[in-house]
Amino acid sequence: MSEIQSQYVKKILRGVGTAPVECGEAFAPSNIALCKYWGKRDPVLNLPVNSSLSVSLGKLGTRTAVRFADRNRIELNGKEVSPEDTFAVRILEFLQLFFPMIGNVHFDVRTANNIPTAAGLASSASGFAALVLALDNLMGWGLDRKQLSMLARLGSGSAARSVYDGFVCWHAGTRKDGRDSFAEPISSDWKEFRIGILEISKDWKPVSSRAGMKRTVETSELYRSWPRQAADDLEMLRLAIADKDFPMLGKTAENNALAMHATMLSAWPPLIYWQPETIAQIHRVHQVRSEGLDVYLTIDAGPNLKLLFTEETEKLVKSFFPGLQVICPID
Ligand code: PMV
Numbered sequence: 001m002s003e004i005q006s007q008y009v010k011k012i013l014r015g016v017g018t019a020p021v022e023c024g025e026a027f028a029p030s031n032i033a034l035c036k037y038w039g040k041r042d043p044v045l046n047l048p049v050n051s052s053l054s055v056s057l058g059k060l061g062t063r064t065a066v067r068f069a070d071r072n073r074i075e076l077n078g079k080e081v082s083p084e085d086t087f088a089v090r091i092l093e094f095l096q097l098f099f100p101m102i103g104n105v106h107f108d109v110r111t112a113n114n115i116p117t118a119a120g121l122a123s124s125a126s127g128f129a130a131l132v133l134a135l136d137n138l139m140g141w142g143l144d145r146k147q148l149s150m151l152a153r154l155g156s157g158s159a160a161r162s163v164y165d166g167f168v169c170w171h172a173g174t175r176k177d178g179r180d181s182f183a184e185p186i187s188s189d190w191k192e193f194r195i196g197i198l199e200i201s202k203d204w205k206p207v208s209s210r211a212g213m214k215r216t217v218e219t220s221e222l223y224r225s226w227p228r229q230a231a232d233d234l235e236m237l238r239l240a241i242a243d244k245d246f247p248m249l250g251k252t253a254e255n256n257a258l259a260m261h262a263t264m265l266s267a268w269p270p271l272i273y274w275q276p277e278t279i280a281q282i283h284r285v286h287q288v289r290s291e292g293l294d295v296y297l298t299i300d301a302g303p304n305l306k307l308l309f310t311e312e313t314e315k316l317v318k319s320f321f322p323g324l325q326v327i328c329p330i331d
Helices: 003-013 086-096 123-139 145-155 157-161 209-219 222-243 246-265 276-290 311-320
Strands: 024-035 040-042 052-069 073-076 079-081 106-113 167-170 183-186 193-198 296-298 305-310 325-327
Touching: 003 145, 024 123, 024 157, 024 222, 024 246, 024 296, 040 209, 052 123, 052 157, 052 193, 052 222, 052 325, 073 086, 086 106, 086 123, 086 145, 106 123, 123 145, 123 157, 145 157, 157 167, 167 222, 193 311, 209 246, 222 246, 246 296, 246 305, 276 296, 276 305, 276 311, 305 311
Parallel strands: 073 106
Antiparallel strands: 024 052, 052 106, 052 167, 073 079, 167 183, 193 305, 193 325, 296 305
């Protein structure tokens, strides 16, 4: 972890009082982007090229408890992970950013996901958001959501959005110091909105989204058109949410996701997160849509599909896609 990151954390925590407790505990929802974050303008502070818009997955996410301990101990889904494991290293390096404020301490971190870890279901988003929220509880800082979003962003970009429920916009910002790059909720009572998770594989993905976006930004000719498309899509999505215009939301989100995958396909070496079954299910969505069912899809840096539909068509969508895990994100 770099000096720049420590300084950034220090600035956010400047003037904040502490009242530590024995254990800090928190839950953060996973989130699915309808307008994707793809590409960094600053990899150290995790500053994105484009603003993004997501919807949080309600009760699906990560629960984390943090305590001070005699040695570092990281537990994932009930099993202790070796401190050398990349998962533990990422968590411990992140926590070290706070050492200038809290001293060189050891942590006991217990974290559990009720979503498949790193299969493109944004577990790093809920993971880092839950970690920051739990640490805030442990230290008794009482940070506001904007500050928490700016801290979670350092762990994983999309974690900036997981500090909120519902629809969320993460502003890319333009400042070099990252102080204007944080997420904000978009108020909506669109209770009929549904997301369905179509799990294709629980496998760990071969290329992290961090590495994938770096490769795409550096080598994909198509990436040049991405920032403009993302900006247009985000505006369309805002309008669609405000008007509860589902076809407009679905079309924009699906096109945005496939455009992101087009930039990946045109990277070198090419990045293909899809499995044969992913493509089969994309065709199936298109088939049932051509028959009149209002269902759309989105895909992140992984093989799984997320289907977008409304309460009205929920029964029918489920009958076409058995095993679909349906979420009502706006409760
Ligand atoms: O936050 P990261 O580094 O895991 O990147 C997330 C990238 C996508 O999931 C593909 C898009 C997004 O906005 O969530």
